[in-house]
Amino acid sequence: MGKLYLVPTPIGNLEDITLRAIKTLKEVDCILAEDTRTSGKLLKHFEIDTPLQSHHMHNEHKQVDILVEKLKGGVSFALISDAGTPAISDPGFLLTRACVENDIAVECLPGATAFVPALVNSGLPNDRFVFEGFLPIKKGRRTRLQILAEEKRTMVFYESPHKLLKTLTQFVEYFGADRLVSVSRELTKMYEETIRGTAAEVLEHFTVKPPKGEFVIIVGGKP
Structure with missing residues (x-):
């Protein structure tokens, strides 16, 4: 075998x-x-x-x-x-x-995965968290966001650059403009960076600075 x-x-x-x-x-x-x-x-x-x-x-x-x-x-x-x-x-x-x-x-084998450094680096609670990966593209997306709006644990998402603004906009809509968010991009690479703030502040940042690279989004749970 x-x-x-x-x-x-x-x-x-x-x-x-x-x-x-x-x-x-x-x-x-x-x-x-x-x-x-x-x-x-x-x-x-x-x-x-x-x-x-x-x-x-x-x-x-x-x-x-x-x-x-x-x-x-x-x-x-x-x-x-x-x-x-x-x-x-x-x-x-x-x-x-x-x-x-x-x-x-x-x-x-143990080894690299993108969401762990993004979660630990976010400054948000990581003793209990839920990994959501990529949100549904169309069918079921709004329903999933409505459910997650009540989630009290820290949430972890993956997102592509061309959908990042849409996702952050929906986070403001469903989770609230003041919900804490941390977005890490290009982890371990030359242009790695992490942007932290409220959902509204992070959305404004990437509206002014068009997103490039691969993203991990960490969202604080419902207070």
């Missing part, structure tokens, strides 16, 4: 990969990558020549059964995403669940 390894990769700074992750990526039979071009650059940097196979949100449903059979046959796979820990707003859950259901060993 083979084994599935879930291997976190750097979210920006290549020095954030662990020695254990490099060792695992070198030893498995095949690496399942969200984008083989992106991951190829990472593997080349660390002189890892393990074969790569594409595994992303558009083909993972079709591949699960095939991969499970290969794992049963003794093949070992490492699953990586473009950045961070697999299955956190990235592919990984379906294959992990299938392995668990088929008594195939699964091991997740």
